[in-house]
Every structure is written in structure tokens, then in C-alpha cells.
Amino acid sequence: MDAASAPSPDRCASCGGEGVVLLVKDGRTVAEPCPHTNGCRECGGDGRIFATDERGYSTMRACACGRDPRRIATLCALRLPNKFADRTLTNYGCYSPQQARALLRARRFVDEYVPGASIRALLLCGPPGTGKTHLLCAMLRELALRKGVRGRYEEFFLLLSDIRDGFSRGLSSREWLEPLRKVEVLAIDEIGKGGKNREFEQNVLDEILSVRYNAERPTLLATNYPPPGAPWTYGAEGEVRETLEQRVGARIYSRLLDLCDTVDVLGPDNREKQHEVREILREKEHPDDRQASGGRNDSQRASEAAPHRPRPGRG
Template sequence: MAVREMAPKANGEACGVCGGRTYVIERRGDQAQARICACSEHCSVCGGRGHVLVEREGEFSQKVGPRRYEVMEQCTCTKLRKRISRFDALGIPASAAHATFDNYRASKEEQDRGRNVAMQFAYQYVQGNSSKGFILSGPVGTGKTHLLAATLAHLALELGVRGRYVEISLLYATIRRGFQEGKSGGEIIGPLSEVEVLAIDEMGKGRGSPFEMETLDELIARRYNAGRTTLFATNYSLEPEKRAVRSAAPSGYRTTEDARGAVREMELLRERVGERIYSRLCELCTFIEFPKDTPDLRRTRQEMEAPMRHPSGHGRPLGR
């Protein structure tokens, strides 16, 4: 996040709750939400009015010359409330509530590149301009959702950009429920087509049914035609050369999940979404692919924490 002026406490120090950001991000249910920190609930600038008088200088005619005048502008507290509202509307999952570029942990060079591409996109984003997005490909647990969430959070809280996060299979499920309520797919896709920046997670996931392909194609086509920016993350490979190195499945015992994972590793995103959508992705996005052996951060964290737990399973640290 961009550096803000530290919100002072009564003793002049920065607030220990929000760290000077003036807002706090929390997990509420299954989504990330934000609120104004207690240190900034009462604005000392506008006294709670939400607007301030600002003195300007302008030249309206050469004869009169420069003149000073006052205009009414939104106070910073009003802008903060709007940005918090934009963040709350993102739909970022609760599991990524505190995702930032600073706390992203990379173990591979490609992950560092992914973070740098996402940061550059976020920090150099110009509101209202059409910008090239990015697509992150890699195994599960490698921080793709983390980077999508960090990007959207920065855009909403620092720039006030209207964005949305969607997990593609949940979008399909939402549209199916909408059919039962008499809604059309277009009614649900419409708002997603219009937000300035949309992040689509788990691209390629699903059964690949005609309904799913038509839904995805319509959503991307609408955004493509309107020149709007879209970000993506997928577990499927972006590398076209993988088709040439496919081999027979290894013999021996494998669990169902192992088998599914092996198939997914060999399957290409272009096969999951079709040539039309894939062609548009090539134009819309910078491609970043994490290697197959990139560690699963969630599994690594679990394995590191396991030795610290008591053998009985009650979570007491060993040696205590």
C-alpha cells in the first residue's frame, strides 16, 4: 500500500491499531471488509461535515488578472469512506483479507516476477485509462489469489477504483441460482462487465459445459470490447510447448487427487477455455507462469507448524 501520513494518537504517536492507515481490514464471514479506525472516526479537519472550503487561484481574464476564490471540496474523511466502500464491494475472500505485496513470500524467481508485475500494475495504474492486465499461472498454494487481492486492495483503498473479485466456479453457481429466481445470466454478468478492474480467479475451472463456456466468453467479450482491464489466475499451464512433451501416465498406485493433479499439470489453459478466449487473453494480459515445483505455501506452513504442536493434538508447544 502507498505510505499514508500516520494518524496520531493523543500522545502524538502513530495509532497502534491501524499503523497510520486510518482504516482496519477484517474478516467478516467469507469476505474481507474494512472500517475506519477509531483513531480517525472523528475528523478534526471538517468537524464531521464531510467537506471543506479550499482557497484557489485562477485567471478568468487578462484584464482582471489572477484572482483568489474559495471552492467546496470533499474532505479526506469523505474520500476515505468512499474508498472503504469500494474495498468492501470487491468481494475479496476472507482468506486473503490481509494480503499485501509486502507480506507475499516468494520462493521462486518467477514468483518474484509475478509480484513485481502486479505491483507495477497497481502503483502505475491511471484511473479511467485502459491498462494491460496480467494472468498468473501455477500450482495451488503459490500465492496467485494473494497477488490478485493485494492488487485490488491497493486500487480501491489508495485510488478509489471500482473493482471486483470473482472465483469462476462460484460465478457459474451464482448464475445457475439466478436462473431459478427468474434472472438471466446477463443480469449477473452486467455489473461485472462494467467495473473498472475485474479479477477472475481459478480460470479454466469447471466442467467445460456449453453454459460455462458461453458465460465466460460473454463476460470477457464485453470487457474486451469496452477496453476494460481484467486480471486472471489459473492452475492450468500457459506454455504451448507442453503439448509436445506429453507422455503416458506413470504406472503405480496414485490417489484420485494425484491423478487429477497430474492431468491438470499437463492440460493447457487454451484447451480449457478455447482458442477465441485464449487469443483475447494474449492481447489483454502479461503472462506469468510459476514452475510446477513451486512449493505450496499453505502446506509448507502446516508442515513447519506441526512439530510445534503437542503430540496429543491439543496444540500445546513441545517442551512446555
């Protein structure tokens, strides 16, 4: 497709006018220029525009079509989990007042973020399936697309195992901390989730938070563990139920409150709903497999499940 025959960017169904698409390739989430920008009239498909200014210096700027290679590299470096490659603030649905507030707060963070300026980070708290990971990924994506912010997504549990690997290869804590310090906006998902070595887990979190605090860079966080007084409880399988304060310790908890606004993300478990929708579709495709459905028919069950399906385009 060349630019002359390309749809106007704001109508492009693949990228919504962003000029880039995120997709899963070889098991990883990567960003690629959207085909509608191939042969762009402004940049010839290079994504950058070179010029000479009035003083005779060469200049380079990103083309408005969006396929600037630096922008694409920034998106790839987010390391978004594959399942979240297409999750955005726009397709986050509000099925409860808390989710509506969480979405507003996430948008406000993106709008107000200015590189280098201090900003309160967010600590998303909620039970499973309410869209905390969705929101973290969507914020990183939006910051990268709109503001060129270098972000990174990390899941705490996987990060711990990377750090243990690093130690076993002889890395010092300074060395494993450095890449996390340099990221402009770091998102750490599932804090509190850990293994048996609580002291090690708390130390890691403490070191990351303090190195980022000293660098004046925000760290977005999400957890299943409730703040004290929250209307839900959480304990991983085989564990006692704990609050976030009990889980991470009073010192780190008080530091979290210093750095972040706590945002409750409460609502229906979307994963359960997605599962139910999949079951209904499977039963439709293979009616012979049908199990007893507790007296409810397909359309009753589908209408119960459908309101919670991610709806692209909802604000």
C-alpha cells in the first residue's frame, strides 16, 4: 500500500492513526510501522525528516506519520506481556465506579507526566481480574506513543528470579539495579507476590524503590494485597490472608504511601467472564460437547458474560 492510496491515518483500522502496531512475533510483543505509513509522502517511509536549519546545521525530526524508528524501539523496549499487546486505555471498560475512577487516574498520570518533573506514582490495588495489569500496560504504551517515554514492564516474581540469576552469575546489586534505575517510568506488577524468602523479596523492592526515588523517577505498582481497611482480602493458595502492609512490611508500606497514590481497582473478575464467553463459543461450535448448564440457556449466559468483555473503542 502506498501513501497515496492509504486511508487517512485517523481512520486506519489497524493502528487507529498511531502509525505503529503492536503484535506478538516469535513469542514477544514487538512494535512495527503500520502498513498505511509505507511510502509516506513526508518521510518516504523512513519515519524521520532531515533538513538544514537557517544556520546551516542538519536537523532531524520524527515524521508525523508515526513510524519514527526511535518511537518503535521505545515501544518494543516496554516488554509488554504478549497478552497485553493490544490493551489500551480506550479498550478498558468501566464496570464499576472504582474502575471508572482508576481509568481516570491512569489517564491523568499519562497527561500530567513530564520527563524529569516529579509526579506521584500510582499503586493499583485490587482482587484478581479487575484490570490492573491492563491499566499498567496501557499507561506505558500511551506514554511511549504520545510522549516518547522510555518505560518498562516487570512482573515482580519474574524480576526476582532474574535478580537471583544475576547474583549467581556474579552481578552486584548495583549492576542489576542500574537498568531499572535508568528507565523513565517503571511498572512493577504483582508486588507482594513472592516465594518463601520474604526478607530477600522485601530487600529487592526496597532497593528498587529507593534507587528510583533518588533518581526522581516514578514507579507504577500493582498488587492483589489490600491496603489496610480495604473491602477485600487476599492470600495466594496455601497462604494466610494478609494486607499489603503485612506482606511487604511496615517500612516499605509507609514508603509506598509516600511515593504513590493508592487506587482501588475493584470490579467483576474479567478473566472469569472471558472464560465464560469462551465456553459459550466452544459449546456453540461443538454442541455435542455441551454440558448441563444449570438450567440457563446460551443466550442467558452470554448476556451475563458479554457486558464484561473488553470492548474496543470504549472510553
